Amino acid sequence: MDHTKLANLLFPNSKKTPEEYEALYPARDLPAGAKVTRLGPSPTGFIHLGNLYGALADERLAHRSGGVCFLRIEDTDEKREVEGAVPALLSALHYFGIDFDEGASFSGEVGDYGPYYQSRRGEIYQCFVKHLISEGKAYPCFMSEEEIEEIRSLQERDKLNPGIYGPYARHRDLSFEDVVERLGDGQEFVVRFRSEGSPEKYFTVTDAIRGEMSMPENQQDVVILKKSGLPTYHFAHVVDDHLMRTTHVVRGEEWISSLPIHVQLFDALGWDYPIFCHNTVLMKIDEETGQKRKLSKRKDPELSLEYYQKEGYFPEAVREYLMTILNSDYEEWRLADPEAPLDAFDFTADKMSNSGTLFDLNKLNDVSKDVLARKTAEEILAFMLRWAGEYQPSLAGLMADNSDKLLKIFDIDRGGPKPRKDLINGRQIFAFISYFFDEHFMIRDDFPSECSPGDIKEILRRYLASYDEADDNETWFGKIRQITADLGYAVKPKDYKKNPEQYKGHVGHVSNVIRIAITGRSSSPDLWTIQQIMGAQTVRRRIAEAHGLFD
């Protein structure tokens, strides 16, 4: 049969030739070794940590090599599309430091290899589908859902592999006349690839992350063009990544099993393969089953990127965490040079992990503490104001009004060789310092059990009487020592530990009485510094109020 005739019958409006498209999208002019990567999300509206994880790999691989990282929107499934998903994706990724060189952007499409929305690439796909048909490598299939269902149940009954292949590909060799007739009847069709593959035969590809992988050839006549005229993922991937001159295809390992299809399509079109980089997906332990499982946008709302924005994680902290799990030696590199720019790190595909990585909130928090410890008080403040403005409007005004105070608070033990590391994210930071604000202050912790109510009252009375804002740290603490000794507590904790029977407690307990009265909690940074920031008036008032509790 004349395949060209069939191709023209099916796609009369597709005029361009493959050669014309090849010329339209020439090889990129990039320095040797430059990688071209892409992120190809389907615009379903949800972005979670796993997506960022992959996006960061794309971004690093490209930019580290002086290459290009572009954004292609894979919107070939109209059913799943969500309004506004693209800007949301763009802004979330931008927030976490990922920007694209070309592709979909806030201001439309940028770049010479577009369109970057698959839904706008219909003509291109049709051209190549038509080309395959004219070469006899693809064919229209008119089978109904019912017919396919029937084939499947037959296959299941006979314990055969399900799918449309070999004898089950009933429309492989429809005559031209038959096709004309069906078309005349208004029958709709999909285009299937005519697979010559055999599951007996194995092929090998080299994956940049996993090394050599071999698997059986695909024998299914997969659909490459849907009834809607849009391509399936498989076909779109092959055509787009070829025409957009992608060098490295970074994607989740869930795609490994469709590699046989992709390889087959590249071969059929006579194109070279890109370098495949199948990374792992981020996992978590399912609370119910106790098993590892892939992150799910439905079950794990706390893993959506928005969650981290709401909690007030520094974008840099999240990125830093992801880097540690993305490239195994990143952490040690960072340890060796905490100030080095991200770009100085030699990010490579072969250092990426190939087994399921569990998301570890603990680790994220630890990384975040390190990152924040390197920030200046001004940077922390600026971030907090921005965060509160966005997500905690009730705090925004309060913080803005107290910028000077906050600056001092954030500056406590900052900047030295051994900075405090107790700031994690916006929400936590505010909770951590909330006692500075009367409207958020409360006595939260119990007074130490070593001190009797009478002693507590007396400690507070004497403290209030002796308190002088002008005292330096040493003088101030000397007064506490005095009270400690006067009331029968050990001035040195060690004395108390050695002879607990000789004392009621030690200076730490006495200090904590004061600490709790002032901050409401039994642990805090240096009290003297806190008092300086808080101001004598508030200090006195709180001491007096606590004293009043024991009347």
Add this chain to the structure above:
RNA sequence: GUCUCCUUGGUCAAGUGGUCAAGACGUCGCCCUCUCACGGCGGAAUCAGGGGUUCGACUCCCCUAGGAGAUACCA
């Protein structure tokens, strides 16, 4: 069911035939210390199981088990 990928401490992991099997988080203990945090020191804790190959196996081969994914006109 079939196919594929994966399997080193609680977690992230280095490791490619000969190591007392790195490091980080967490955890425990000690030190520093008025609390907390920081910091310092130290401890416990890992090669999924079984067969081979080899003088020698975490490293190579086979089997088993477990985990993950695919098996769509979803990506």
